[in-house]
Amino acid sequence: MKTVKNPETISKSLKKFKLKGKSIGFVPTMGALHAGHLSLIREAAKENKIIVVSIFVNPTQFGPQEDLKSYPRPIKKDLLLCQKEGVEYVFLPQVKDIYPRGFSTYVNVEGLSDLLCGKARPGHFRGVATVVTKLFNIIQPDTAYFGQKDAQQAMIIQRMAKDLNMPVKIKVIATAREKDGLALSSRNVYLSKNERKDALVLSKALNLAKILIKGGAKDTGRIISRMKQLIISKKSAKINYIAVVDPMNLKPLKKISGDYLIALAVSIGKIRLIDNFQGRLY
Ligand code: PAF
Numbered sequence: 088m089k090t091v092k093n094p095e096t097i098s099k100s101l102k103k104f105k106l107k108g109k110s111i112g113f114v115p116t117m118g119a120l121h122a123g124h125l126s127l128i129r130e131a132a133k134e135n136k137i138i139v140v141s142i143f144v145n146p147t148q149f150g151p152q153e154d155l156k157s158y159p160r161p162i163k164k165d166l167l168l169c170q171k172e173g174v175e176y177v178f179l180p181q182v183k184d185i186y187p188r189g190f191s192t193y194v195n196v197e198g199l200s201d202l203l204c205g206k207a208r209p210g211h212f213r214g215v216a217t218v219v220t221k222l223f224n225i226i227q228p229d230t231a232y233f234g235q236k237d238a239q240q241a242m243i244i245q246r247m248a249k250d251l252n253m254p255v256k257i258k259v260i261a262t263a264r265e266k267d268g269l270a271l272s273s274r275n276v277y278l279s280k281n282e283r284k285d286a287l288v289l290s291k292a293l294n295l296a297k298i299l300i301k302g303g304a305k306d307t308g309r310i311i312s313r314m315k316q317l318i319i320s321k322k323s324a325k326i327n328y329i330a331v332v333d334p335m336n337l338k339p340l341k342k343i344s345g346d347y348l349i350a351l352a353v354s355i356g357k358i359r360l361i362d363n364f365q366g367r368l369y
Pocket of ligand 1: 115117143219240
């Protein structure tokens with residue numbers, strides 16, 4: 088496994104494989120790798136000859152009050168995990184390589200970026216879209232892999248790749264969960280023992296919604312209010328949003344019909360967690 092810090096060096100190295108017709112599968116990450124990332128890497132390995140993982144805690148996607156400084160950076164452990172998974176290249180750029188002095192070009196996927204998580208985190212998706220564009224330009228992957236847990240991020244990246252004719256296929260992989268249902272997230276490590284228990288309320292609320300829909304519920308207002316009741320029964324939980332939306336455009340749905348996405352963001356203590364479920368009613 089090779090670890091490369093310099094963008095030009097990795098571009099050059101990967102070009103050789105491209106010229107030989109070897110496909111490149113790319114998993115962009117901010118590190119603190121968990122089983123969710125590993126499932127993306129494994130999917131990439133099934134479909135590609137060369138696997139590239141980037142580890143870069145991207146400052147432009149953090150708000151001024153967010154956890155950029157304290158974001159976990161267990162780099163040694165991350166590199167070991169990549170090695171075990173048979174990753175060929177880990178791209179580990181520094182902030183100055185990605186955002187050199189004078190950097191002033193940003194990518195903004197309009198509309199989609201201001202909804203749901205974008206409301207509470209202004210500028211977040213602009214930072215994501217910008218860094219992912221840069222990473223795509225540097226790595227030039229055939230396919231890039233993202234997790235369904237960040238459903239809005241995955242949609243924005245798909246939209247961006249389509250709108251800007253980026254020559255990359257985007258694949259979205261099912262959310263990896265703990266045995267008890269908690270969606271894996273690099274931020275779960277911040278949860279105290281009690282908060283970890285309370286955090287289960289996100290997946291439980293989604294399960295409740297699934298049961299209600301299976302039982303014939305269609306009114307999204309009612310479904311959301313039942314989810315709210317369940318979540319606020321936990322003292323440490325503070326709802327940021329619960330939304331039932333059209334997964335094509337993230338616009339709110341009044342009634343469940345056809346494809347729907349139920350997404351929620353809830354702070355457990357100080358830790359903001361997200362989860363979602365995408366379904367279809369025939
Ligand atoms: O999902 C993430 O870890 C990040 O948002 C990403 C896609 C690596 C961009 O920094």
